[in-house]
Amino acid sequence: MRENKINRVNSASPKTSTNGRQAPKPTLLPLEVKAITYKPAGLTIIDSLTFKLTQPGLTVIMGPNGAGKTVLLRLLHGMLLPTSGNITWADQPLGQALRRRQAMVFQTPVLLRRSAAANIDFVLGLRSSDASMPAPNIRRDKLLNRVRLLDRANYPARALSGGEQQRLSLARALALTPDVLFLDEPTASLDPASAQLIEDIVLDEHNRGTKIIFVTHDIGQARRLADNILFLHHGRLLEQASAVNFFTAPTSTAARQYLSGQIVI
Amino acid sequence: MQDFSESFRLAFTLVASGNSDLMEIIGLSLRVSLIAVAIACTLGLPIGALIATSRFRGRGVILVLLNSLMGLPPVVVGLLVYLHLSNAGPLGWLQLLYSPTAMIIAQAILITPIIAALSRQVIEDLHLEYAEQFRSLCVPLPKAIIALIWDARFSLLTVALAGFGRAIAEVGAVIIVGGNIAHLTRVMTTAIALETSKGDLPLALALGLVLLALALTINALVMALHLSAKKYSYA
Numbered sequence: 001m002r003e004n005k006i007n008r009v010n011s012a013s014p015k016t017s018t019n020g021r022q023a024p025k026p027t028l029l030p031l032e033v034k035a036i037t038y039k040p041a042g043l044t045i046i047d048s049l050t051f052k053l054t055q056p057g058l059t060v061i062m063g064p065n066g067a068g069k070t071v072l073l074r075l076l077h078g079m080l081l082p083t084s085g086n087i088t089w090a091d092q093p094l095g096q097a098l099r100r101r102q103a104m105v106f107q108t109p110v111l112l113r114r115s116a117a118a119n120i121d122f123v124l125g126l127r128s129s130d131a132s133m134p135a136p137n138i139r140r141d142k143l144l145n146r147v148r149l150l151d152r153a154n155y156p157a158r159a160l161s162g163g164e165q166q167r168l169s170l171a172r173a174l175a176l177t178p179d180v181l182f183l184d185e186p187t188a189s190l191d192p193a194s195a196q197l198i199e200d201i202v203l204d205e206h207n208r209g210t211k212i213i214f215v216t217h218d219i220g221q222a223r224r225l226a227d228n229i230l231f232l233h234h235g236r237l238l239e240q241a242s243a244v245n246f247f248t249a250p251t252s253t254a255a256r257q258y259l260s261g262q263i264v265i
Numbered sequence: 266m267q268d269f270s271e272s273f274r275l276a277f278t279l280v281a282s283g284n285s286d287l288m289e290i291i292g293l294s295l296r297v298s299l300i301a302v303a304i305a306c307t308l309g310l311p312i313g314a315l316i317a318t319s320r321f322r323g324r325g326v327i328l329v330l331l332n333s334l335m336g337l338p339p340v341v342v343g344l345l346v347y348l349h350l351s352n353a354g355p356l357g358w359l360q361l362l363y364s365p366t367a368m369i370i371a372q373a374i375l376i377t378p379i380i381a382a383l384s385r386q387v388i389e390d391l392h393l394e395y396a397e398q399f400r401s402l403c404v405p406l407p408k409a410i411i412a413l414i415w416d417a418r419f420s421l422l423t424v425a426l427a428g429f430g431r432a433i434a435e436v437g438a439v440i441i442v443g444g445n446i447a448h449l450t451r452v453m454t455t456a457i458a459l460e461t462s463k464g465d466l467p468l469a470l471a472l473g474l475v476l477l478a479l480a481l482t483i484n485a486l487v488m489a490l491h492l493s494a495k496k497y498s499y500a
Binding site for chain 1: 394395397398400401402403404405408412416497498499
């Protein structure tokens with residue numbers, strides 16, 4: 001299933017490596033998380049988390065509800081500051097300059113009260129573009145075409161369907177040409193066809209060399225997308241493994257229970 | 266009772282005939298109040314947006330102050346503007362007292378806090394919705410403020426309307442700084458006050474009818490705009 005999808009996506013990507021993916025953008029790796037804790041108002045949400053990501057593969061963060069997946073994503077993106085510990089990207093602390101090289105797609109898209117095209121225009125206007133880049137309107141149309149919304153360009157963004165809104169949200173994130181793309185359960189409320197479309201775009205972006213960090217509850221989706229997995233439970237990292245190892249031989253009881261559909265306590 | 270009926274009949278005749286004095290008063294009223302609203306929006310919207318999007322020490326005090334200023338007594342504002350613009354005042358050299366400009370200043374002072382306080386609430390609600398996305402996109406504050414004002418434009422129109430309503434209906438401040446001089450600073454409210462005190466009810470009633478019609482028309486227009494924006498998911 002996954003190979004088929006990668007092959008399909010690769011047909012649209014001009015430059016691919018031997019494993020079917022483009023050479024990664026190495027600039028923001030490694031990501032190093034050292035003993036971070038996030039404890040707002042005394043409630044521990046992330047508890048002494050330590051890990052390092054050195055490989056450009058697509059990382060999926062999994063775990064039951066309340067595991068701290070979304071908070072971890074926000075911490076990695078610098079939207080929240082850890083109570084203690086530190087996070088570095090490419091051996092640099094996460095500052096505004098690094099944050100501008102990242103983008104995030106939220107579970108519920110928040111779109112501006114404008115047309116779909118104007119939502120992209122707003123983001124394109126946030127970053128300076130160099131002379132080698134096509135004109136903003138051409139880049140906008142390419143992005144809308146990429147997420148199959150070109151025919152909806154002049155529609156009010158909030159009048160689009162849920163799947164279309166999420167694709168627009170993804171296009172808006174891609175307009176930033178990020179080196180790292182975070183996605184927080186972007187397909188949680190979408191039908192299978194819409195979810196697959198999002199997955200295709202994410203894989204395509206991954207093939208273009210963008211580091212993807214994807215939060216999902218959907219085990220099938222994680223199997224299709226992930227190169228490596230971070231499994232969280234109660235704010236702790238229970239497993240960091242390759243997707244193959246995680247799905248065939250999870251080492252923690254919580255992960256085994258989670259994968260077999262049992263209630264994880 | 267018959268006198269009142271006759272007064273109403275005469276008032277309608279005045280409006281229908283397009284009486285030149287009446288039109289002059291209406292024109293000046295609209296000019297003064299619209300310019301005052303424009304100035305108040307230019308000042309009040311960015312102030313409201315800045316307070317809505319910023320967190321700083323003393324913000325609560327500023328909010329209380331801003332909300333209190335919404336109830337500024339017009340005669341006090343009129344008196345303060347008078348003191349500043351009179352020959353003995355610090356701005357006396359401008360020679361603005363008893364001019365439409367003085368009335369615009371007084372009305373702008375009265376309604377700027379209204380625009381700022383109401384727009385603060387509208388923009389803060391929208392900012393709550395956009396904040397996380399803006400933080401993720403690293404949107405600079407000035408761009409965030411412009412985006413918020415633009416996206417809240419239909420709600421802010423209602424805010425501007427509230428300001429206009431206050432300005433056009435205001436009498437205390439404009440009578441002090443304008444002096445209600447015929448063909449120079451006489452506006453609808455000051456004319457109504459004067460004509461009523463003189464017992465000339467037809468003109469007072471005619472102006473009252475115009476005021477009411479104006480309020481109704483503008484409200485209807487803004488509501489129609491707001492509804493159509495909502496229908497197309499822009500509001």
